[in-house]
Amino acid sequence: MDSLWQFSSVVFIMDAEEKVHEALEVEEEDDNSNRKLSTSRRSAREHMKQLERLKEKDPEFYEFLKEHDRELLEFNDEDIDDDTEFGMANDDIQDLDDPAHEDFQLQSSTLKKEEKPSKGAAMTMAMVDSWCDSIRENGKIGAIRSLLKAFRIACHYGNDDSSEKLLVMSSNVFNRVMSFVLIEMDGILRNMTKLPPSGGKKETIMDLKNTKQWKKYNHLVKSYLGNSLHVLNQMTDTQMISFTLRRLRYSCVFLAAFPSLLRKYIKVALHFWGTGGGALPVASFLFLRDLCIRLGSDCLDECFKGVYKAYVLNSQFVNATKLQHIHFLGNCVIELFGVDLPTAYQHAFIFIRQLAMILREALNMKTTEAFRKVYEWKYINCLELWTEAICAYCSEADFQPLAYPLTQIISGVARLVPTARYFPLRLRCARMLNRIASSTNTFIPVSMLLLDMLEMKELNRSPTGGLGKAVDLHTMLKVSKVTVKTRSFQEACVFSVIEELAEHLAQWSYSVSFFELSFVPATRLRSFCKRTKIERFRREMKWLIRQIEANSQFTNEKRALISFLPNDPVASSFLEEEKRSGTSPLSKYITTLRQRAQQRNNTLKESSVLVGAQSSTFGKKIAEHDEEGDAPNEEGAAVFSSSWLPGKDSRDKQSKGEENKKKSKDKRQRLPPVAAVDEDIVEDLILSSDEDGSVSDSPSPRKEVVKAVEFTQKLQKQQLKSPKEVSKQNIHLGKKPKKRKRTG
Template identity: 55%
Template structure:
């Protein structure tokens, strides 16, 4: 943490700090005071001379003889203005003694020393250009020290600070934390919680190992409720956790989501709105795909959608407003495309354009369609469909079903061509899910039966058998695929399944005979036109099941005495509705099994179903109790953050020099001059490298050696330039330089 943040602690604990400070610290304070305010120092010297007379008592020790770094975390402020503070290395024995003192007798000085060590560990590898940083005071000398500090602090510090603050042993709501901030304990020790959470946030931005990040997030989640007292730090945490949720894989994604959900539950609607906006944006960014999508990517998107759906269930009244705004954005985009389509068609008819001009108009319209026929748009529709299906019985989300179904119907009928049949089938599946979850009738049969009347599905295929097409992983097909037998077969099977699914929702309705009348007529007409026996047989099976269900419902409604709009209609076939039994329901189950077998056969053998895919395919709530990671396993490697800029810059410089030498060796003699001159660094680049290395160098000897190597390189470059100036330039070189 920065010195400004740690100063909050020192301001809260002035009496305790002064009582425990030694003579050396007092001397540093007076020296700093003399530099900053010499007039006040002179005044003290004249009036309070006894304050300036003291003796150095030596190193600070505890009752049992244990040595501590400083009594307060904020003692580093005393070194402000000092150019080269002393670096005190942290050893394993020191960490062990602090841990023993904390566990055995709850030593406050040991807690502060551990926090200082934790801060040094979290800032290890940071740019050391600023000499006033307090992280220079301590040094992590080995990976074992780093691991011990990180594991103990992350495991134990939440309980230790809760004891000091007299907070609940676990959890806590926003109201509880805000009441706690007014107590004396918070004014004394509240800054320690900020130090702990702030440094944990810093190390989350530095680590690259997913296991370490997962363990850190999991342990910090125990203190997530205290972020209500630090709004700026809360915003930073939300940002970094959403990033790990959207970009991580496997357990890291689950742990990150559990942290986000815990924040939403404990901190209320304000935090919920911020988190929902962030996760929705991350979900949309993950849905940015090409024309086709892999099975593993579909599983990941499904998992992320399940996460967003679960967040929406935390507080439905608060989420409704945001959900309405997001659905309205989708509707506005669709309306713009529809209006653009209508204007172009009207202008084309008025002007009577020729065929060439009409083709250009079609291309422009296709570009407009891509705003809607995009994976991001489609997956957003599926996300809100999932939300409404999950909370369809809730009065807060139920009103959103109507506008969303209207948008999906508009997307399905936007481009009524065979090439976009996969996308239309996805829209029809969404409509069937909404109808089943909310119990409302949606006219899906017309969209399906219109597909059967397309000539590409009625006439025999002319493109051969072709490859099997997975309609779940594409949104459109090319013209050659449309003519194949495999595509025709897949579309007809999907139409039959979705139509049977739609009719089965109302197979126990008193008005099933009227609902199925027109679909039966059009299905019989299709059976007369289609020439393939296998398709005719499947259509006849569907007709037979629908007719049998009609006979069953008609026989049951012969003896009823209420009208269709009577509330008593809900009692019609109640036993069958509760059991879910009907002629069509059994038929739909068999169709689903066949579709699942076909889908499994299309999955590539190269797809590995491992931890990532298994996590992505299930609900998040199933893993709330399963994820258990031990700190010793997470921080057991020899990992340490790398020094950032100085080492990387030096490595780049060596690689660049090596490539120049290799290319010089491989060049033919007559071309050597031209290529070497092109690769010579300019003076501006050399000056920039010199400035960065001087700023980032840790030791004077290292910087001197680097500057000496630079001087040698400059002399060598200057001599090579002089030699080239003495040689006559060839015409080819002069032409290139001009």
């Protein structure tokens, strides 16, 4: 009996669920018609009456359903919306009697009779203009609903998985709908929900959710944001995506009420920021920054983790072109962290701790694989990022504690593999430590890292590998064994050591204890001058030693007039006026070195084909594009002026992508031939997929021209040498020196 009773209960549940599904399926047959909705409501009410009769007829079975299927008993007719597209409330149905809405329904119904149902009705420019005029003049809710429905149709145009018969629209109608909605809808929704014309925070939306206006019109806000998100995933033109993101920035505060949409928007914006080209990364970053400012804790953690992960993925490989883009991404990360420094400190502490654990593993394991995890661009660029972050926020109490552990990590990385092949990496670490010391006004013994380099045999003996190609130490971490023996590598290393050592000493050239700080560096520099056999290096070192001695005399003369000790707090104000005016000998000397280093870097960039003209435009356009959001309405029409419609065949996208690749390849082939093609190629690294067609793909005639230019440069340099040096170099290259004819 019990089994029969259970079987009958299951049958009744299945019958009840089938009736509910039938009612819902009747509603989904035609979303554009509201007449079928009454049928589903009648069936739902009949089902509710059956449940009431069941309670009186069989109370035991009703209790069983109440215990095992409570949702079935709590079903009511309010679960079915009056408008499945926007979820209209019952008291808003009367707004559909607007003349503009009636005109839209009338034209759609007549066109449906004339054409096949699969094609749908046609949306004309006159209909869209009538809605826009009605919204501008009277702000009627019926016209707003019709325009938002047209906006949804435009965003989902051509989708095969659409559940309704979409209306047919031309490209002009699509452009008109998209530009008007993206430009005007934020102000319209703010006016309807009684929000301020601009700005707002998360607390404003939380207070608004309890008002009648929000309960009445929140479905319109969700429709606008949801459809905009859909079209962002469909568009491929960077200009259109940038315009859409700039307009959505003003409505990002509404996302506080829709957490699911907020997460999707963050994911899309992070993707565009990390992989986009042109002005798209700037627009995506400004959108993320506005989200963090207005919504606060709802999106801070996700945005901070997302931008750091995207930065790491983009910094795995470096050359002269990509280096500028990596700097732009790093500046964006630092700027975003400044929105909430306490939260940023928590993330920075975890990320720096991860770097320390990787270094500890390399020190303990001492294997090639462990060393490779440290000596790679991804790791070094992360150190650069946190160095810049600490320099930017060193005055804030939240970021000051991070300076010491980061300094220890950088020093450990510099000493991990003390060989001449890793001199570029050690110099990079010295630069980072100099920046941290200058920003935090803390003494860091950078001179020991630099002076140890001068004592290695590779910099103390004459080069055996010839002149060699010019070396750009900013775009490499490791050099080959052949490059270490060249004259160009020796010069680049020694001059870089002099520059970084002078930077370090110039920071403390106004300190009361400068004589004690500079004593050991000056002594070791004199030892290098005696030991080296290269005259040009000896000449540069003597010049630096003279500046150190002059600066020591400068500080000692001032120190003889004071009575406090170096560890007294008053010592911080020693030579404060001279420091502001920059009158110390080392300050003047470092200015000359910076100019020389800048000229050398410019020469390397001009001689490299890997330097892009557009890669450095991101930072310059941040302020420019920040103001473009307030541009007049004509900008939207200009952006959406193409014949693009979402949902086209994917084969069209592939063909366009292939055409763009061919065009970019043709542009690379038309570049003028320049010298030193291989200077900036990072050794032992594989370039990423977005850098196809690099130097290795250049045509053979171009390589021949480059070799000819390099040969002429060598001849010019040899003409400046003495005949003895030329003959020695020719003997090293395997050439026989020419015999001089004896004259009588």
